[in-house]
Amino acid sequence: MQIPVFTVDAFTNRPFSGNPAAVCLLENDLDEDLHQKIATEMNLSETAFIRKLKPGDDFTKSSCFGLRWFTPANEVPLCGHATLASAAVLFHVQKNTNPVLTFVTLSGELKARQVKDHIVLDLPLYTAYPQDLKEVEELIKAAVGDMIVQDVRYSPDMKKLLVRLSDTYESSVLEDLKVSAQRFLSAEKTGKVKGLILTVKGNSSGKGHDFYSRYFAPWYGVLEDPVTGSAHAVLSSYWSEQLGKKEMLVQNRFIAFKGCFLGGRNKTKITTNITNNNKAG
Numbered sequence: 001m002q003i004p005v006f007t008v009d010a011f012t013n014r015p016f017s018g019n020p021a022a023v024c025l026l027e028n029d030l031d032e033d034l035h036q037k038i039a040t041e042m043n044l045s046e047t048a049f050i051r052k053l054k055p056g057d058d059f060t061k062s063s064c065f066g067l068r069w070f071t072p073a074n075e076v077p078l079c080g081h082a083t084l085a086s087a088a089v090l091f092h093v094q095k096n097t098n099p100v101l102t103f104v105t106l107s108g109e110l111k112a113r114q115v116k117d118h119i120v121l122d123l124p125l126y127t128a129y130p131q132d133l134k135e136v137e138e139l140i141k142a143a144v145g146d147m148i149v150q151d152v153r154y155s156p157d158m159k160k161l162l163v164r165l166s167d168t169y170e171s172s173v174l175e176d177l178k179v180s181a182q183r184f185l186s187a188e189k190t191g192k193v194k195g196l197i198l199t200v201k202g203n204s205s206g207k208g209h210d211f212y213s214r215y216f217a218p219w220y221g222v223l224e225d226p227v228t229g230s231a232h233a234v235l236s237s238y239w240s241e242q243l244g245k246k247e248m249l250v251q252n253r254f255i256a257f258k259g260c261f262l263g264g265r266n267k268t269k270i271t272t273n274i275t276n277n278n279k280a281g
Contacts, residue, residue: 001028001030003024003025003026003030003038004024004025005022005023005024005038005042006022006023006024006025006085006089006093007020007021007022007023007044008020008021008022008023008084008085008088008089010081010082010084010085010088010227011081011084011226011227018226019045019081019225019226019227019228020044020045021044021045021046021047021048021079021081021082021085021086022038022039022042022044022046022047022048023047023048023050023082023085023086023088023089024038024047024048024049024050025050025059025089025094026049026050026051026052027052029051030049030051035049035068035070035075036070036074036075038070039070039071039072040072040073042072043072044072045071045081045222045225045226045228046069046070046071046076046079046081046082047069047070047071047082048067048068048069048079048082048083048085048086049067049068049069049070050065050066050067050086050089050090050103051065051066051067051068052065052066053065053066053104059090059094059096060094060095060096060097061096061097061098062096062098063096063098063100063101063102064101064102064103064104065090065101065102065103065104066103066104066105067083067086067103067104067105067110068105068106069082069083069105071217071220071221071222072221072222073220073221074220074221075106076220076230077105077106077107077158077230078105078106078107078123078124078158078229078230078233079228079229079230080121080123080228080229080230080232080233081227081228081229083103083105083110083112083121083123083229084112084119084121084229086103086112087101087103087112087119087121088119091114091119099113099114100112100113101113107123107124108124110122110123110124121229123229123230123232123233124233125233125236125237126155126157126158126233126234126237127155127157127234127237128153128154128155128160128162128234128237128238129153129154129155129156130152130153131152131153131154131161133149133152135189135190136152136154136161136188136190136193138187138188138189139161139184139187139188139189139193139196140152140163141187142180142183142184142187143163143179143184143196143198143216144163144165144177144198147165147166147169147173147177148165148166148168148169149163149164149165149166150164150165150166150167151163151164152164153238154192154193155234156192158194158195158230158231158233158234159192159193159194159195160193160194160195160196160197160230160231160234161193161195161196161197162197162199162234162235162238163196163197163198163199164199164200164201164238165198165199165200166200167200167201169200170200171200171202171209171212171251173200174198174199174200174212174213174214175212175214177198177214179198179214179216179224181196181216181218181223181224182218182223184196184216184218184219185218185219188219193219194217194219194220195215195216195217195219195220195230195231196215196216196217197213197214197215197231197234197235198213198214198215198216199211199212199213199214199235199238199239200212200213201242202250202251208249209249209250209251210239210243210245210248210249210250211235211239211243211248211250211251212250212251213231213232213235213250213251215227215228215231232250235250236248
């Protein structure tokens with residue numbers, strides 16, 4: 001069986017930058033174990049598998065597909081940048097003519113649409129609840145040392161721990177923080193955390209980015225993910241409430257983009273420009 005595989009750099013307009021994902025187009029069913037073997041060999045933060053849902057479906061003409069995401073170690077319930085990459089392959093490489101694509105995933109139906117030269121993706125919105133600091137104290141210590149922590153939240157849906165650093169810190173402090181994510185595996189004692197978000201408030205003057213973040217997932221074989229939609233599905237909910245805003249300009253350590261909290265539909269929207277769909281094999 002031959003499987004077309006594409007490497008797509010998301011959140012960028014330059015090659016070899018942004019957040020890369022592998023995208024596989026499946027004409028036929030794939031043995032379950034091969035998904036993980038391919039993702040492990042691709043060795044990117046995520047490998048996406050797009051599959052046809054019924055006989056007669058076509059990557060050029062159909063508008064609804066199945067979608068799964070695998071890290072080098074595990075299948076994950078949600079990945080934003082690999083979903084954007086999948087939409088880019090269908091829109092730009094397969095020349096799919098539909099204005100909106102629907103992906104059936106472990107997180108429900110996700111929609112991607114073309115808006116001029118951009119792709120807009122609607123993601124689920126996940127709430128992070130107050131977390132007892134003592135329960136995760138060792139993990140936080142491994143991540144930020146003796147830095148002042150202002151808030152700690154946990155999202156049971158995404159299994160992500162959100163750690164907000166004190167507002168007294170500039171974004172450069174978070175950016176320059178030396179993190180040994182491999183240490184998180186032994187420091188996490190609860191068994192419930194599968195991703196760690198570090199975040200700090202942006203410029204209070206209203207200019208620049210509203211918040212900054214970094215994301216680590218060694219539990220899934222990803223020490224640090226350049227930017228991840230699943231983390232921002234949690235961050236959007238948290239910072240929208242904290243800042244009283246429904247549209248935010250956000251930046252993680254590597255990439256800036258625009259996010260929008262859609263409260264009435266319980267979704268968060270990420271708008272980005274995706275280019276450089278290079279066929280890898």
